[in-house]
Amino acid sequence: xxxxxxxxxxxxxxxxxxxxxxxxxxxxxxxxxxxxxxxxxxxxxxxxxxxxxxxxxxxxxxxxxxxxxxxxxxxxxxxxxxxxxxxxxxxxxxxxxxxxxxxxxxxxxxxxxxxxxxxxxxxxxxxxxxxxxxxxxxxxxxxxxxxxxxxxxxxxxxxxxxxxxxxxxxxxxxxxxxxxxxxxxxxxxxxxxxxxxxxxxxxxxxxxxxxxxxxxxx
Numbered sequence: 001x002x003x004x005x006x007x008x009x010x011x012x013x014x015x016x017x018x019x020x021x022x023x024x025x026x027x028x029x030x031x032x033x034x035x036x037x038x039x040x041x042x043x044x045x046x047x048x049x050x051x052x053x054x055x056x057x058x059x060x061x062x063x064x065x066x067x068x069x070x071x072x073x074x075x076x077x078x079x080x081x082x083x084x085x086x087x088x089x090x091x092x093x094x095x096x097x098x099x100x101x102x103x104x105x106x107x108x109x110x111x112x113x114x115x116x117x118x119x120x121x122x123x124x125x126x127x128x129x130x131x132x133x134x135x136x137x138x139x140x141x142x143x144x145x146x147x148x149x150x151x152x153x154x155x156x157x158x159x160x161x162x163x164x165x166x167x168x169x170x171x172x173x174x175x176x177x178x179x180x181x182x183x184x185x186x187x188x189x190x191x192x193x194x195x196x197x198x199x200x201x202x203x204x205x206x207x208x209x210x211x212x213x214x215x216x217x218x
Contacts, residue, residue, distance in 0.1 A: 021210045024178075024186040024203055027157055050155055050183035055112070055141035058124040063139060071108040072204060073179035076191055077152045077160040077172045079115035080127040084167050085174045089191040090131050093176065096197050097135045102216045106208060109138035114149060114160045114170050116142040157188050176200060180207065 028048040050073075054064045076093060078086040090111070097109055113119035119127075124140040141148075152160035156177040163171035178187040178200060187203055190196040208214040 021206055023211070024180075024207060027185040027188065047184055048155075050179055050185070051151075053143075053147075053151060055139075055143040056121055058121050058128055058140040060121040063141070068108045068110075070181055071106060072181060072208065073108050073110060073177075074200075074204070075110045075112065075156055075158075075177045075179065076175065077112045077114050077148070077156070077158050079113050079168065079170055079172075080119050080123055081115065082168050082170070085192055087131070089174060089176075090133070092191050092194065092197045093138075094131065094133055094135070095194075096176075096201055097133075097138060099201055100204065103204070103208065103214070104135070104137045106212075106214060107137060107204065109135060111138070111140045112148050112152065112160075113140070113142045114145070114152070114172055115168075116145050116148065155185075157185055178204065178207075181212065 026047040050065070052065050054062060057063050074093070074096065076089055078089060080086075093109065093111065097104075100107055113124065119142050121142060124142060128140060149160045152158045152172070156179075158173040158175055158177055160170075160172040162169060173188075174190055174192045176189045176191040176197070177185060178189070180186050186207065187200065189200040205215075205217065209217075
């Protein structure tokens with residue numbers, strides 16, 4: 001009886017300490033596929049996946065999205081001459097990156113310039129230095145402007161485009177997008193809000209722990 005009570009207590013402690021995890025949703029417009037199984041029609045929900053893309057990074061190296069497979073992505077859209085939200089976003093992205101240093105081999109950060117006419121790789125390097133970014137797992141991308149705006153809106157779920165009424169001539173979402181290792185968008189977070197960025201950090205750790213078996217919590 002005593003041994004039973006001890007075993008029950010241990011099981012209760014293990015169960016009570018188990019972390020509750022609600023899977024992050026997959027975002028985007030879904031499709032429904034119909035098929036026949038054993039003569040019966042069944043439906044399957046299909047969530048959109050990230051498309052392939054290719055950009056120059058700050059070191060003038062052409063990077064294909066396939067080179068970043070098997071990693072979680074954290075992305076935003078910005079431009080170096082932005083006088084309003086971009087500096088705040090870069091500062092918060094830098095803080096998030098530093099707080100996730102222990103997972104740097106699992107996460108790829110990326111910032112897409114929405115004004116590539118001005119944001120050449122050399123300009124991006126100057127911006128990186130000015131903002132004190134030293135991360136090795138963070139690409140600053142520059143490429144075709146129209147395709148970048150479309151990539152942001154359709155696939156990363158972030159608005160990006162020219163806007164003469166906005167400071168600097170461009171407008172974009174003040175947000176960060178989280179993409180899982182399979183290419184599904186799993187969250188969008190306000191990148192100028194420290195509390196939102198902290199929530200993103202927590203979600204990244206939970207996603208890696210519960211869906212990929214990677215837990216490096218201290």
